[in-house]
Amino acid sequence: xxxxxxxxxxxxxxxxxxxxxxxxxxxxxxxxxxxxxxxxxxxxxxxxxxxxxxxxxxxxxxxxxxxxxxxxxxxxxxxxxxxxxxxxxxxxxxxxxxxxxxxxxxxxxxxxxxxxxxxxxxxxxxxxxxxxxxxxxxxxxxxxxxxxxxxxxxxxxxxxxxxxxxxxxxxxxxxxxxxxxxxxxxxxxxxxxxxxxxxxxxxxxxxxxxxxxxxxxxxxxxxxxxxxxxxxxxxxxxxxxxxxxxxxxxxxxxxxxxxxxxxxxxxxxxxxxxxxxxxxxxxxxxxxxxxxxxxxxxxxxxxxxxxxxxxxxxxxxxxxxxxxxxxxxxxxxxxxxxxxxxxxxxxxxxxxxxxxxxxxxxxxxxxxxxxxxxxxxxxxxxxxxxxxx
Numbered sequence: 280x281x282x283x284x285x286x287x288x289x290x291x292x293x294x295x296x297x298x299x300x301x302x303x304x305x306x307x308x309x310x311x312x313x314x315x316x317x318x319x320x321x322x323x324x325x326x327x328x329x330x331x332x333x334x335x336x337x338x339x340x341x342x343x344x345x346x347x348x349x350x351x352x353x354x355x356x357x358x359x360x361x362x363x364x365x366x367x368x369x370x371x372x373x374x375x376x377x378x379x380x381x382x383x384x385x386x387x388x389x390x391x392x393x394x395x396x397x398x399x400x401x402x403x404x405x406x407x408x409x410x411x412x413x414x415x416x417x418x419x420x421x422x423x424x425x426x427x428x429x430x431x432x433x434x435x436x437x438x439x440x441x442x443x444x445x446x447x448x449x450x451x452x453x454x455x456x457x458x459x460x461x462x463x464x465x466x467x468x469x470x471x472x473x474x475x476x477x478x479x480x481x482x483x484x485x486x487x488x489x490x491x492x493x494x495x496x497x498x499x500x501x502x503x504x505x506x507x508x509x510x511x512x513x514x515x516x517x518x519x520x521x522x523x524x525x526x527x528x529x530x531x532x533x534x535x536x537x538x539x540x541x542x543x544x545x546x547x548x549x550x551x552x553x554x555x556x557x558x559x560x561x562x563x564x565x566x567x568x569x570x571x572x573x574x575x576x577x578x579x580x581x582x583x584x585x586x587x588x589x590x591x592x593x594x595x596x597x598x599x600x601x602x603x604x605x606x607x608x609x610x611x612x613x614x615x616x617x618x619x620x621x622x623x624x625x626x627x628x629x630x631x632x633x634x635x636x637x638x639x640x641x642x643x644x645x646x647x648x649x650x651x652x653x654x655x656x657x658x659x660x661x662x663x664x665x666x667x668x
Contacts (some may be wrong), residue, residue, distance in 0.1 A: 302386025
C-alpha cells in the first residue's frame with residue numbers, strides 16, 4: 280500500500296514525485312514510456328516554470344535564451360526584444376529525462392515502460408492496474424498529459440472544442456544558420472488557425488516548427504502544416520508528429536474521491552501561447568501538498584477539493600484571462616493585429632507576461648484603454664465582455 284501513486288513521468292508527474300519523496304511519502308511513479316523518450320513540443324520554457332523548481336537546470340538542458348519575439352500576420356512583421364530574459368528553449372526529450380532523474384533522487388519508486396490500464400476506487404484506497412500487476416495507493420495523481428484516457432474516470436464529457444491540435448516537426452540545422460535566422464527570440468505566425476498560431480523555435484542544433492489550433496476548427500491540418508513548412512523555406516518531407524493540448528481557462532472537474540488530475544490532464548495550459556509546463560509543475564506540487572496534509576489529518580475538509588481551491592487561487596485568473604485574450608485576438612484578428620503593427624508597445628508589454636513581470640489580467644487592463652475608439656464602441660465587443668464576465 281503506497282501513500283501516493285503518480286501516473287505519468289512528465290513535468291507534472293515528476294514534480295509531484297520529487298516533492299512526495301522529500302516529504303517522506305511512500306510513493307510510486309508509473310510511466311508508460313521508457314526514458315529518454317521523444318516528446319512533440321515547441322520547447323519554450325518560461326521563467327514562471329523555472330521559478331517552481333528547487334534546483335537549477337544545467338546548460339545542456341537550457342539550449343537557448345529568449346529575450347524577444349518576432350510576430351507575423353499576413354504581410355506584417357514585428358520584432359521586439361527585452362533587456363532581460365523572458366524564457367528558455369529546451370528539448371523535451373532531454374528536459375523530461377532530467378526531471379525524472381531529479382524525482383528519483385528523492386527516493387521514490389519509479390516504474391517506466393508500464394501503462395496503467397485502469398484505476399478502481401476502493402474504501403480508503405485505489406487499485407491501479409497495469410498489464411502485469413495491481414498496485415494500491417491511498418491517493419492517485421493522474422499526470423498522463425492531454426492524450427491519456429484515465430482522466431475520463433474523473434471527467435467523462437470531453438469534447439473536441441476543449442483541445443487544440445498541434446503538428447510539429449524538428450528540422451536539423453547548424454547553430455550558425457539558426458542564429459542567423461533568429462537570435463535569442465521565438466518566431467510566431469498568427470492567422471493560420473483559430474485559437475492558434477504557427478511557430479519556429481530555435482534550438483541548439485535544430486528548429487522546432489509547428490502549427491496549432493482548435494481541434495474542431497483546424498481543417499486539413501497536415502496540408503496546412505506542409506504549406507507552412509514550404510512557405511518558410513523548410514522541406515515538407517519530414518517526420519510530422521501530432522499531439523493535443525487542452526484549452527486552458529475552461530471550468531473542468533479535476534478531482535473524484537482519492538484521485539485528481541494535474542498538468543495537461545487537468546487542462547492547465549495558457550490558451551494564448553500554449554505554455555503548460557509551468558502549470559504542470561506547480562499543480563503537481565500543490566497536489567502533493569494537499570495529499571500530505573490529508574495523510575497528516577491537517578485538512579479540515581478531508582477531501583481533494585482543497586486541491587482545486589488552491590489551484591484556482593494560484594493560477595485560475597491567469598488561465599481565464601489568457602483564454603479571453605486568445606478569443607478576442609482570434610475573433611477580431613484584423614483589428615488586433617492592426618493594433619500590434621501600429622503600436623510596438625503592445626507586444627513589448629505582452630512579453631512581460633511570460634517574464635513574470637505582469638499577469639494576463641494586468642496586461643488586459645493595460646491594453647483595453649489603448650484600443651482604438653471604434654473598437655471600444657463596437658457593440659459586439661461590449662457584448663462579448665458582458666458574456667465572459
